[in-house]
Amino acid sequence: MDNSIKVKFDKIDRKILEILQANAKITNAQLSKDIGLSPAPTLERVKKLEQSGIIKSYHAKLDPEKIGLGVSTFVLVGLIGHNKGNIDAFMKEIDQIPEVIECHHITGTGDFILKIISKDINSYQKLMLEQVSEIKEVDSMQSMVILSTFKDSKVLPIPA
Amino acid sequence: MDNSIKVKFDKIDRKILEILQANAKITNAQLSKDIGLSPAPTLERVKKLEQSGIIKSYHAKLDPEKIGLGVSTFVLVGLIGHNKGNIDAFMKEIDQIPEVIECHHITGTGDFILKIISKDINSYQKLMLEQVSEIKEVDSMQSMVILSTFKDSKVLPIPA
DNA sequence: AGAATTTACCGAATTATATGTGGTACAAAG
DNA sequence: CTTTGTACCACATATAATTCGGTAAATTCT
Numbered sequence: 001m002d003n004s005i006k007v008k009f010d011k012i013d014r015k016i017l018e019i020l021q022a023n024a025k026i027t028n029a030q031l032s033k034d035i036g037l038s039p040a041p042t043l044e045r046v047k048k049l050e051q052s053g054i055i056k057s058y059h060a061k062l063d064p065e066k067i068g069l070g071v072s073t074f075v076l077v078g079l080i081g082h083n084k085g086n087i088d089a090f091m092k093e094i095d096q097i098p099e100v101i102e103c104h105h106i107t108g109t110g111d112f113i114l115k116i117i118s119k120d121i122n123s124y125q126k127l128m129l130e131q132v133s134e135i136k137e138v139d140s141m142q143s144m145v146i147l148s149t150f151k152d153s154k155v156l157p158i159p160a
Numbered sequence: 161m162d163n164s165i166k167v168k169f170d171k172i173d174r175k176i177l178e179i180l181q182a183n184a185k186i187t188n189a190q191l192s193k194d195i196g197l198s199p200a201p202t203l204e205r206v207k208k209l210e211q212s213g214i215i216k217s218y219h220a221k222l223d224p225e226k227i228g229l230g231v232s233t234f235v236l237v238g239l240i241g242h243n244k245g246n247i248d249a250f251m252k253e254i255d256q257i258p259e260v261i262e263c264h265h266i267t268g269t270g271d272f273i274l275k276i277i278s279k280d281i282n283s284y285q286k287l288m289l290e291q292v293s294e295i296k297e298v299d300s301m302q303s304m305v306i307l308s309t310f311k312d313s314k315v316l317p318i319p320a
Numbered sequence: 321a322g323a324a325t326t327t328a329c330c331g332a333a334t335t336a337t338a339t340g341t342g343g344t345a346c347a348a349a350g
Numbered sequence: 351c352t353t354t355g356t357a358c359c360a361c362a363t364a365t366a367a368t369t370c371g372g373t374a375a376a377t378t379c380t
Contacts, residue, residue, distance in 0.1 A: 007226045017227070020220035024184055028338060038359050043339070045357095054226045059219055059314035060180035066167045066214045067177070068319045074234075074266065074273055091310050103311040106234065108304040113234055119319045144268040150251050151263040154219040159228045159279045188367060201329050203368070326377070336367065343359090350353070 007052050012037070014158050016045055017054065021155040024058045061154065069117050071124045071145065075132070077112040078140035090137040097131055109142075167212050172197070174318050176205055177214065181315040184218045221314065229277050231284045231305065235292070237272040238300035250297040259287055269302075 009017070015035050019026060026034075032042035049055045064072065079086055087105070094103050094114070102115035114132075118124040133141060169177070175195050179186060186194075192202035209215045224232065239246055247265070254263050254274070262275035274292075278284040293301060 009227075017220070017222060021222065022219070024218035024220045027336085029336090037357095039338075040340085040360085041358050052226070053223055055220050056223050057221045057314075058184035059182070059221060060177070060184045060215050061217045061219060061314075062177060062181060062316055063213055063216050064316060066212070067169075067316065068166055069316060072264075074264075095311060098313075098315070098317040100311065101313040101316065102309070104232075104234075104309045105307045106304040107307060108302065113304060117316055123319075142268065144266040144273060147265045147267060149262070149264045151254060151260065153258075153261045154217075154221075155258070156222055156224060156227065156229060156261065156277055157258040159283075187365090189365090197328095198330050199367080200331085200369085204328080322380090324377100324379075327375085329374080330372090332370090334367100334369070336365105338363100338365070340363075341361085345356105345358080347356080348354085350351105 007054055009049070009054065013045060013049060016042070016049065017158055018155065020046070020055065064117060068119055070120050072115070072117045072149070073124065073146060074144045075114045075116055075128075076109055076140075076142040076144075077114060077132075077138055079111045079137050080139040081137070082111065086137045090135060093135045093137075097127070099127055100132075167214055169209070169214065173205060173209060173214075176202070176209065177318060178315065180206070180215065224277060228279055230280050232275070232277045232309070233284065233306060234304045235274040235276055235288075236269055236300075236302040236304075237274060237292070237298055239271045239297050240299045241297070242271065246297045250295060253295045253297075257287070257291055260292075 012035055016031065019031060019034060028039050028043050028046070031046075032039045035042060037045075046055075064070070077090075079090060090112070091103070094100050099116050099118050100114050101117055102113075104113050105111065106113050116124070116127065116132075118127055128141065128143070132138065172195055176191065179191060179194060188199050188203050188206070191206075192199045195202060197205075206215075224230070237250075239250060250272070251263070254260050259276050259278050260274050261277055262273075264273050265271065266273050276284070276287065276292075278287055288301065288303070292298065
């Protein structure tokens, strides 16, 4: 497995990546037609992209509201200290909360930004009070509730 | 197609959803083993979940760094006005920028939060100066650069 | 309660798809 | 040039998805 930062791929590979990002369920036969190759080398290319780590995984995207998840938020979290120990401890706690679906270390206003998804405002409040704010490394929290989502693309813009 | 907010599904469906969120490439045969049914009804359930819109789509997840995308950011955007016309105009522009992979309307500090991914700091700056800040409805922008991502789960916590 | 109806399931046959193989052309390296 | 390696195709095989007929359980209706 190649672990270097940048990996080489050609124009055809890029097209494969674009297609599979948008629709992972396409058959190899259809994919091969779309890129203009026969099935065998097409599959070979996909396997290589998987083995090289360019393609990390495949996921089903669900409709949050239809499974009863009505409230999504971003939360800016400030920690009491910025040393590695604190950050690791914070991460360890965050990792165990499935409602926290993203956690990024950022520059700017706060130290971290979380994306949290929960059933409703009540369960969100409960989660924040009883789980997030209970993490001892957490100093400040600022919530931004998502009123609506206009764009949520799973397709990354692959540079030329 | 059911378009209501909440759709019903049982314990077995939830398990299917959990599995397909984590690994969309699982074979129907394996999935049926994992949930304890035979392949036929398993497939039937998956199809129903797709038709009901609970499962919206399937996507390949790529490694951003390996395709040359080194800079990810969140941007808080304030608009000059908050009327529907402005918001729609803003959205229309945002929609055409592939580097903006998410756009949410939020409460709190700003009006919108964007997630942007680009090649490097230079191309990020170029994008912000020449595209985002050029949208006439945009008033303020505050960038938060992601230093590192600790969690990026594609699995939503399905409520009991 | 009992009959009718619907729903969910299974096993097996069929169809579609993925995967493996051998051979060929092209390109790059020696 | 010649050699080596790479990428490709067509075709054969293996694996998986899908369809079908029939059965049992659950639900609805009388």
